[in-house]
Amino acid sequence: MKTKLYVLAIILLPIISMAQFIEVNYNDGDQKLSGLAAVPKTSLQDKPGILILPAWMGIDDHAKDSATQLSDLGYITFVADIYGVGNKPTNYQEAGKQAGFYKKNIADYHRRIQLALDELVKKGANPDKIVVIGYCFGGTGAVEAARTNMKVKGIVSFHGGLGKDETRKVETINPRVLVLHGADDPYVPKAEVEAFQNEMRTAKADWEMIYYANAVHAFTEVGAGNDNSKGAAYNEKAAKRSWTAMLEFLKQVL
Numbered sequence: 001m002k003t004k005l006y007v008l009a010i011i012l013l014p015i016i017s018m019a020q021f022i023e024v025n026y027n028d029g030d031q032k033l034s035g036l037a038a039v040p041k042t043s044l045q046d047k048p049g050i051l052i053l054p055a056w057m058g059i060d061d062h063a064k065d066s067a068t069q070l071s072d073l074g075y076i077t078f079v080a081d082i083y084g085v086g087n088k089p090t091n092y093q094e095a096g097k098q099a100g101f102y103k104k105n106i107a108d109y110h111r112r113i114q115l116a117l118d119e120l121v122k123k124g125a126n127p128d129k130i131v132v133i134g135y136c137f138g139g140t141g142a143v144e145a146a147r148t149n150m151k152v153k154g155i156v157s158f159h160g161g162l163g164k165d166e167t168r169k170v171e172t173i174n175p176r177v178l179v180l181h182g183a184d185d186p187y188v189p190k191a192e193v194e195a196f197q198n199e200m201r202t203a204k205a206d207w208e209m210i211y212y213a214n215a216v217h218a219f220t221e222v223g224a225g226n227d228n229s230k231g232a233a234y235n236e237k238a239a240k241r242s243w244t245a246m247l248e249f250l251k252q253v254l
Contacts, residue, residue: 021064024078024119028112032085035059035116037078037123038067044074048254049125051117051152052079053138055221056095058088062135062221075250076125080116082109082141099137106165110148113141117150127151129254133246134160136218139179143196146175146205154178154253156246158220162188162196173205178249180242182215186231210245212238 022037036059050070054063059079067077082102089095102109113132121127132155134142139160146155147164154176162179177200181188193209200207215238216231218224222239224232 021067022123024123026115026119028084028115033081033112033115034085035079035081035119036064036067037076037119038071039076039123040071040074042074043076043124044254046129046254047076047124047126048074048129048131048250049076049078049120049123050250051113051120051130051132052077053082053113053116053132053134053141054079055136055138055218056089056092056099058083058095058098062223063138066133066135073247076120076123078116078120078123078125080113080138082112082116082138102137103140103161106144109141110144110150113145114150117152129153131156131250131253134158135220136160143177143179146173146177147171147203149174154249156180156249158242158246159185159188159215159217161192163192164199166195170199170202173200173203173207176249176253177205177207178245179207179209180245181209181211182217182219182235182238183211183213184215184228185217187217210242212241214238 024035024037026033052063052067063079067079070077083098089098130152132142132145132152135158139157142155142157152175156178158180215235216228216233218232219235219238222234224234226233
């Protein structure tokens with residue numbers, strides 16, 4: 001009997017260690033927002049926090065999986081709700097429209113990111129030990145957090161868009177910047193990459209950009225399939241290597 005219980009405990013151990021999400025309701029004016037917080041049973045020293053900005057479909061399994069893994073490592077995490085309750089896209093067309101609105105109305109995107117940061121701190125994260133990470137549309141948001149010098153130590157963009165309105169003034173960037181980029185990403189053209197890199201130089205940013213071979217857009221997203229010709233596809237090597245690069249970055253800045 002003891003042997004059976006021991007085996008059962010081993011089987012259940014990974015489940016028990018999984019983060020327990022707390023639904024967090026907050027507001028942007030009249031718009032209700034609903035994010036997800038995960039507070040580890042044992043936080044790392046100084047209680048560092050990670051804000052996760054989801055891809056264009058809104059809060060999804062990929063964002064939640066990232067939050068779970070990071071929480072299991074001792075980070076306090078929060079998955080931001082950018083679109084708001086009742087506005088989650090149901091298809092790619094709706095997602096493109098929603099993401100496009102926030103890219104065009106960038107101040108609204110900044111405000112939603114800041115509101116999520118505030119909630120992360122309310123959940124116990126050290127306000128002086130925070131990193132923002134994001135995927136695709138969320139990766140764009142992470143870069144914007146650096147451009148506006150939100151109170152974060154660094155940002156990590158996974159296959160995010162890098163462009164911005166050319167009329168915006170380039171300010172000095174204080175947070176460290178890590179961009180993890182598919183070398184063959186057709187949605188982020190060469191000119192956009194070059195403009196971004198020049199911006200980082202002008203902004204005197206502490207920045208890094210890592211390219212992954214044979215990787216296109218959404219290379220960390222398993223649900224994207226594996227057909228690179230579609231422009232967005234999962235790449236196991238790039239996904240694992242970029243995750244490792246992020247973990248090392250977190251150790252350095254937090």
